[in-house]
Amino acid sequence: MKYIVVLLALAAGTYAIRLAGVLLRGRLTLPDWLDDLLPVAATTLLAALVATAVFTDAGHLALGVARPAGVGVGALLAWRRMPFAVVVVAAAAVAALLRLAGLP
């Protein structure tokens, strides 16, 4: 029973959050400066997701080497305009190889 309640509450709430943003987008007429700021805000949220995914683990700062190094190599390749798939695979490969070599 508790599983069904959690499932449905989280599903309904998450959908409501998503739909609210999508529908508001069509109905709100925002001043230009705020309209220009929306992609900036979304990019900032994504940057924060990236940073927390790289440097934290389950609510703690993560002091590993392999993951930041993998993401760093990926970022370098992306900056050199390498294909997206290459970036993703290279980041995973570098992190996996460093862990294989015993680095945290």
Place this chain on the structure above:
Amino acid sequence: MRTPDRTPLDRGLVRDALAIGAAAAMIGISFGAISVAQGMPVWLPTAMSLLIFAGGSQFLAVGMLAAGNPVAAILGGLLVNVRHLPFGLAVGSALGDRLPFKLLGAHVLIDENTAFALAQDDEHRRRQAYWLVGGILFVTWNVGVAAGVVVGGAVGDPATYGLDAAFPAGLLALILPAMRDRTTRTCAAIGAVIAVAATPLLPAGLPVLVALLGVAAGVVRRFSLRGVAE
């Protein structure tokens, strides 16, 4: 005259979407396996992945349920997903104008297709990227989770394969072009630092949201600099 609906799909876009989709499948496998290992009923991971379709909140909810705290599973999961509201505001036009598209498209609104859509130059490509990446990830994530439930403990830690580096690297690659804009760069950098610093202090989900303070700081800084220059 443009006929946007008949323009063929960009091959590069399909390839990129499949790359991130494959990584999502692998994470899905580990979600399915971990859920079962933590004592969840076998139907739960698949039902969550179909109906919630937000990986971070699913991992958190399963962890909270396993710890015997269903209320925290709901509230914590919703908190992790609040970021989808500003995402919807930013890329909402990519779903199309008709209500059925909005209703369906809202369900596949995730970090990855937001990032892909933001990275496109024109509205038509934004729309393609949103639906393609959202659709592919919906399929690969769910297939992965179902597979994970079946194979269970046979799956290793995704970190062994470097998957924990693959996702942030992919998102970073997608937002990199936007960083050419100075205001965006400043806001994103400040926001990223705030989020990491806040992580040990705040419950999951909030650190990413307080990163929006970076937008305020970046904008104030730009206007104050302009004020000095003029």
